[in-house]
Amino acid sequence: MSILYMYTHYLATSTFPGALEYPAELAKQEYLRDRLLTERWNLIRLVSDYNMNRTEEVSLEKFLSDQLAVYEKVLEEASGSGIALEIERNFPPLEEKWSILQAVFFSSTVLTTIGYGNIVPETFWGRLFCIAYALIGIPLTLTVIADLGRVFATVVSIVAKRLPTMPKCCSRLSETNPAGQRSLYAFWAVCFLFVYLSAGAGLFKMWEDDWSFYDGFYFCFITMTTIGFGDLVPKRPKYMLLCTLYILIGLALTSTIIELVRRQYARSWQQLRALSGPLADTLRRLGDAGRGVDVSALHNDLRKVLTIVTMPRFSGRDALGEKSKLEWEAAVEAAIRDITSPMTSQPKPPIVQIVIYESSV
Numbered sequence: 001m002s003i004l005y006m007y008t009h010y011l012a013t014s015t016f017p018g019a020l021e022y023p024a025e026l027a028k029q030e031y032l033r034d035r036l037l038t039e040r041w042n043l044i045r046l047v048s049d050y051n052m053n054r055t056e057e058v059s060l061e062k063f064l065s066d067q068l069a070v071y072e073k074v075l076e077e078a079s080g081s082g083i084a085l086e087i088e089r090n091f092p093p094l095e096e097k098w099s100i101l102q103a104v105f106f107s108s109t110v111l112t113t114i115g116y117g118n119i120v121p122e123t124f125w126g127r128l129f130c131i132a133y134a135l136i137g138i139p140l141t142l143t144v145i146a147d148l149g150r151v152f153a154t155v156v157s158i159v160a161k162r163l164p165t166m167p168k169c170c171s172r173l174s175e176t177n178p179a180g181q182r183s184l185y186a187f188w189a190v191c192f193l194f195v196y197l198s199a200g201a202g203l204f205k206m207w208e209d210d211w212s213f214y215d216g217f218y219f220c221f222i223t224m225t226t227i228g229f230g231d232l233v234p235k236r237p238k239y240m241l242l243c244t245l246y247i248l249i250g251l252a253l254t255s256t257i258i259e260l261v262r263r264q265y266a267r268s269w270q271q272l273r274a275l276s277g278p279l280a281d282t283l284r285r286l287g288d289a290g291r292g293v294d295v296s297a298l299h300n301d302l303r304k305v306l307t308i309v310t311m312p313r314f315s316g317r318d319a320l321g322e323k324s325k326l327e328w329e330a331a332v333e334a335a336i337r338d339i340t341s342p343m344t345s346q347p348k349p350p351i352v353q354i355v356i357y358e359s360s361v
Contacts, residue, residue: 015100017129017130020126021098021121025098025122033078035074035078036078039070043068046067047064101240101241105244106119108248110138114223114226145252149255149256156256156260157185157260185260193253197220200250201219207239208234208236215232220250223250224251225254
């Protein structure tokens, strides 16, 4: 329901910024175009008058510098407003900054908090509407994206459990360690995110003539992480709707990946907390009791600790070879035999070596 409400709110209000800003933008561009023409002809006339009448004792260098400074200021304002500086062609048609597609794209950058800054409201009513629009739309959009992330994460987990048999190394890892299986899901999710970013980079390379694949990937990554520097922004209006759709889907996928990684970190933290209790108690008893340690309790505690923290390593071809497994089990049994062996008549200071192979963190 919240998704339906968000899209209804988005479609119903996305054209309002353009309706408020377009008349002011058109008037500003007309004013700057007229002023540019006026200042250009003023410069030509003043230079011509100076050559014909040199009664004033003013150097040509200073005179041209002053007049060019005024003209360059007007040029800078006109260029910043999107006016093409082709006066000899009597100015090409003005580039419409607040078209419907541009307004939709602007609304999506506001609601997702990306904010490239290439299009901004300049009128009082446009800025007031943007404030109210953001106050209502941003919490709703972030809530919906977070909900979609949780839903997608649950779907990915369910689908992953129903997949056919995995490769040998992956299946052995999932059978020996459930934590490793969850880590594998998170790893493949991150890989899928990079594939999605690469696909978007290829699309933007086709849409934007002056973009390379690296530029497209950089733009997609900066957008999906909602950094939004604004140094690279799509400029082709006919692709704005597709670009907006790509960004919204990508944000949902990014939140899904973040949710999967967050779940893995949460499980690892729970494992670490479960490990800290028996390990700390065992070390305390070893340090305090010396020869009076309860050997049977210590034996059980060490087995529990080693069971919790043991996790197979990855290698180039297999998860963990049979030879490595046998060596590891032999080392564990040897450590336990050393602990449980009877004390001699002249006991030595208790020295216990606890081997922790690798934790899931």
